[in-house]
Amino acid sequence: MSDGRQREAKSARWEHFPHGADIGVRGLGPTKAAAFEQAALAMTAVMTDPAAVGHDEAVEIKAEAPNADFLLLDWLNALVFEMATRRMIFGAFDVAISGNRLEATARGEAVSRERHAPAVEIKGATMTELRVAEDQPGTWRAQCVVDV
Amino acid sequence: MDTARFEKLSETAWQVPPKGAMRVPAIIYATEDLIRDMDDKVFEQVTNVAALPGIVRASYAMPDAHWGYGFPIGGVAAFDADEGGVVSAGGVGFDVSCGVRTHLTHLTRADIMAVQQPLADALYAHVPAGVGSEGNIALDDHEMTAMLAGGAGWAVEQGYGHAGDLERIEETGCQKDADPAAVSEQARKRQRREMGTLGSGNHYLEVQVVSEIFDEAAACAFGLERGECVVTIHCGSRGLGHQIGTEFLREMAIAAESYGISLPDRELACAPIKSEVGQRYLGAMRSAINCAIANREIIGHLTRQVFARFFRHGELPLLFDVSHNTCKVEMHAVDGEERKLYIHRKGATRAFGPGHATLPEALRAVGQPVLIGGSMGTESYVLVGTGEGEARAFSSACHGAGRQMSRHQALKTWYGRQVVDELRARGVIIKSPSMRGVAEEAPGAYKNVRAVVDAAEAAGLAKKVAKLSPLICIKG
Numbered sequence: 001m002s003d004g005r006q007r008e009a010k011s012a013r014w015e016h017f018p019h020g021a022d023i024g025v026r027g028l029g030p031t032k033a034a035a036f037e038q039a040a041l042a043m044t045a046v047m048t049d050p051a052a053v054g055h056d057e058a059v060e061i062k063a064e065a066p067n068a069d070f071l072l073l074d075w076l077n078a079l080v081f082e083m084a085t086r087r088m089i090f091g092a093f094d095v096a097i098s099g100n101r102l103e104a105t106a107r108g109e110a111v112s113r114e115r116h117a118p119a120v121e122i123k124g125a126t127m128t129e130l131r132v133a134e135d136q137p138g139t140w141r142a143q144c145v146v147d148v
Numbered sequence: 149m150d151t152a153r154f155e156k157l158s159e160t161a162w163q164v165p166p167k168g169a170m171r172v173p174a175i176i177y178a179t180e181d182l183i184r185d186m187d188d189k190v191f192e193q194v195t196n197v198a199a200l201p202g203i204v205r206a207s208y209a210m211p212d213a214h215w216g217y218g219f220p221i222g223g224v225a226a227f228d229a230d231e232g233g234v235v236s237a238g239g240v241g242f243d244v245s246c247g248v249r250t251h252l253t254h255l256t257r258a259d260i261m262a263v264q265q266p267l268a269d270a271l272y273a274h275v276p277a278g279v280g281s282e283g284n285i286a287l288d289d290h291e292m293t294a295m296l297a298g299g300a301g302w303a304v305e306q307g308y309g310h311a312g313d314l315e316r317i318e319e320t321g322c323q324k325d326a327d328p329a330a331v332s333e334q335a336r337k338r339q340r341r342e343m344g345t346l347g348s349g350n351h352y353l354e355v356q357v358v359s360e361i362f363d364e365a366a367a368c369a370f371g372l373e374r375g376e377c378v379v380t381i382h383c384g385s386r387g388l389g390h391q392i393g394t395e396f397l398r399e400m401a402i403a404a405e406s407y408g409i410s411l412p413d414r415e416l417a418c419a420p421i422k423s424e425v426g427q428r429y430l431g432a433m434r435s436a437i438n439c440a441i442a443n444r445e446i447i448g449h450l451t452r453q454v455f456a457r458f459f460r461h462g463e464l465p466l467l468f469d470v471s472h473n474t475c476k477v478e479m480h481a482v483d484g485e486e487r488k489l490y491i492h493r494k495g496a497t498r499a500f501g502p503g504h505a506t507l508p509e510a511l512r513a514v515g516q517p518v519l520i521g522g523s524m525g526t527e528s529y530v531l532v533g534t535g536e537g538e539a540r541a542f543s544s545a546c547h548g549a550g551r552q553m554s555r556h557q558a559l560k561t562w563y564g565r566q567v568v569d570e571l572r573a574r575g576v577i578i579k580s581p582s583m584r585g586v587a588e589e590a591p592g593a594y595k596n597v598r599a600v601v602d603a604a605e606a607a608g609l610a611k612k613v614a615k616l617s618p619l620i621c622i623k624g
Contacts, residue, residue, distance in 0.1 A: 018554035018556045021215065070402075081338065081391065085338055111280035113279075117585075118348070120279065123390040124242050125394075127217075145217075
């Protein structure tokens with residue numbers, strides 16, 4: 001752990017990065033899809049510890065966008081929408097990406113004030129620091145700032 | 149930021165003359181110390197806004213400016229539709245019409261302290277706060293449309309609030325020309341169970357005591373007396389506004405090129421006012437303003453219900469309700485000519501001066517109350533709009549303290565329990581569903597709000613009337 005807010009899982013991991021009023025989420029992984037999964041975990045970690053979230057219920061999510069940056073934006077905002085309307089919190093993600101289309105399963109449970117004690121609600125994923133890139137062969141980064 | 153990047157106009161006004169793509173100057177109202185503490189991103193953002201089509205006079209930043217999305221938070225800019233002016237979803241932000249209202253109680257500090265803990269518990273139990281909390285009001289699609297068109301007036305018709313509140317809300321509690329049909333199904337769905345909820349983050353409900361008066365005449369007109377208590381509520385348009393912001397930021401960022409607008413930053417997402425997407429956004433954004441003021445009216449009603457259990461006189465008249473994240477059509481004098489302008493205020497408060505025709509009669513001679521929220525557990529301020537504010541920044545002022553430390557850093561610096569205990573020792577009760585949330589909002593994570601309001605006063609944006617100190621804070 002580099003700063004206490006970073007978790008490693010094989011070669012995929014997530015981290016937060018600072019922003020003046022809000023917080024940045026960054027997913028890193030061997031594939032674009034893995035980086036997207038980790039970015040979603042980083043977003044959950046803005047609210048609560050992802051490890052404390054059960055995987056009882058699965059929600060299917062599809063998205064399509066003009067480019068990879070907007071696909072990440074749409075993916076995270078679809079999760080924000082599902083969490084808000086289903087009163088859920090997600091702790092595990094399976095993402096498949098083909099071109100600029102995404103199909104994913106998010107697993108989670110009903111949000112609990114007692115068990116999850118969510119710190120903040122996410123208003124939306126933003127275009128600030130929005131970037132999807134293969135920094136080195138086999139190392140993908142997917143990141144943006146989320147408004148809380 | 150390095151002040152050498154600015155031309156100093158006065159101790160509290162600093163200008164960047166137009167250069168490169170800038171069409172107008174950028175002006176920051178702040179002291180040298182406040183500017184030094186600002187992120188360089190504020191410079192970048194306030195000068196980027198100066199490059200947008202149809203901008204009038206200048207791109208402004210308030211004393212509490214900090215790094216925002218496209219616009220700085222604390223950014224003010226006016227656009228003329230007849231000169232190709234734009235409306236920007238980034239210039240309004242995600243939490244459309246997030247704002248503050250203050251109710252008078254005419255109860256003394258001793259009255260509140262006699263029931264401080266049970267009152268705090270009752271407010272916490274009765275006003276839904278925090279992630280996943282639901283209001284008791286579920287709106288079907290027909291009711292949602294009526295709320296989006298009617299604003300706080302709708303809430304009063306439904307029995308939430310008093311008719312007398314409406315003249316104490318900007319635009320008398322209803323933003324006209326809202327277009328509920330422009331609000332997506334997703335945005336409606338996000339709002340279905342969220343009316344009357346406080347939200348989270350920096351949103352709060354506080355019981356505060358008037359601890360200092362700076363302007364006796366204005367305080368008297370506002371009904372503020374030293375030693376008496378008020379209730380201040382800070383929240384916004386909830387999921388509906390967030391969804392509208394999300395959808396239009398994306399749409400405008402992609403569409404800008406087709407309108408020949410070159411965006412230096414995608415978050416400046418905008419469209420010509422006289423375009424299909426511009427008009428659709430204005431209709432949706434105005435609906436979100438109505439949602440926010442209806443929401444605050446309902447929370448005011450819930451607060452009155454709690455006070456009525458403890459005190460025989462639970463009237464809680466509304467002092468005023470201001471919105472921070474808006475684009476509003478206003479008439480302003482520019483070089484001696486009255487012009488219809490689209491005023492974007494992102495994290496900034498409208499601050500009409502004395503004599504403004506839209507103010508209620510009881511306030512008109514004095515000016516508009518400008519409510520400045522401090523950080524959790526520290527002081528807040530009531531200011532009043534000035535006559536000179538019109539020329540300074542289209543009658544706009546700061547909106548709060550502004551963060552000086554990221555959430556990330558705040559979490560490393562404080563534990564929530566420690567913050568709650570320290571404030572308790574100073575006589576302030578904090579109630580929150582999340583200790584981590586409390587740590588992220590620790591008072592030390594924010595700038596000194598006194599320095600911000602002093603700078604606003606010195607710059608002529610608004611004048612200090614009263615200081616409010618918290619006794620109870622319900623934090624979302």
